[in-house]
Amino acid sequence: MNHKKITGWLAYLSLICIVSLFTACSTNSSASTTQQTPDTIGVNVNGFGTAANHVHAMLALPNHVLVLASHYGLFRSEDSGATWTKVAAGNNQLMQGLMTYSLGYSTLNPQRMYVLTQIAVNPHAGTLGLYTSSDQGKTWKLAIPTASITSSSIYLEEPGNDTPDEVYIYLPDLGALGLRVSLDAGQHFSSTGTLPFGSILGLLAVPGAPGQLLAYSGDGLARSIDGGAHW
Numbered sequence: 001m002n003h004k005k006i007t008g009w010l011a012y013l014s015l016i017c018i019v020s021l022f023t024a025c026s027t028n029s030s031a032s033t034t035q036q037t038p039d040t041i042g043v044n045v046n047g048f049g050t051a052a053n054h055v056h057a058m059l060a061l062p063n064h065v066l067v068l069a070s071h072y073g074l075f076r077s078e079d080s081g082a083t084w085t086k087v088a089a090g091n092n093q094l095m096q097g098l099m100t101y102s103l104g105y106s107t108l109n110p111q112r113m114y115v116l117t118q119i120a121v122n123p124h125a126g127t128l129g130l131y132t133s134s135d136q137g138k139t140w141k142l143a144i145p146t147a148s149i150t151s152s153s154i155y156l157e158e159p160g161n162d163t164p165d166e167v168y169i170y171l172p173d174l175g176a177l178g179l180r181v182s183l184d185a186g187q188h189f190s191s192t193g194t195l196p197f198g199s200i201l202g203l204l205a206v207p208g209a210p211g212q213l214l215a216y217s218g219d220g221l222a223r224s225i226d227g228g229a230h231w
Helices: 003-028 172-177
Strands: 055-061 065-070 073-077 084-088 098-105 114-121 129-133 143-144 154-161 167-170 179-182 202-204 213-217 220-224
Touching: 055 098, 098 154, 114 154, 129 167, 154 202, 167 202
Parallel strands: none
Antiparallel strands: 055 065, 065 073, 065 098, 073 084, 098 114, 114 129, 129 143, 154 167, 167 179, 202 213, 213 220
């Protein structure tokens, strides 16, 4: 099998995995329309609640710190996972009723973190959007509501590599024009250049290489050296 076929299969499998994740999450959410959290169903099986919960993303940081985004809650550990604290998306917490995904941190300031949200249960008190933390995940605040920038959803976030408060998001309903960048930790976004693909599956701000981005889709891999202005 040649390199082109391998690349195509990897992109195809990535898409299947992502679609499967959100399909499963959507199905789970639809079945939970009358509950506030899964804590009232079944018994706790670990530090993350019942067996109904599952992991969407996890970050391993210095000094034994782990941050975990799940379908029912955002968790943080300071002892390599021996014990966990739910820091958001629980009862009477920020993001209540929302699932968390696409968790990232700035390589220029590891205290700066971002996470995206989708509906986990209905009704939900939390506001869909991009959330940010300035203390390595201990506390969070809403950076920007999803509804203020798109009628659809935010597909991904990626902390930038030019400045500590730079972050990229991708809005899939805008296709090749959907890549946005913020220089103030997600409070305001502006357009970048046109992507070479109609949609993307992932974005990487190359660590230690300011302005260099890699974007991939089912159509290939693209590189920018000016923060996405040109590809």
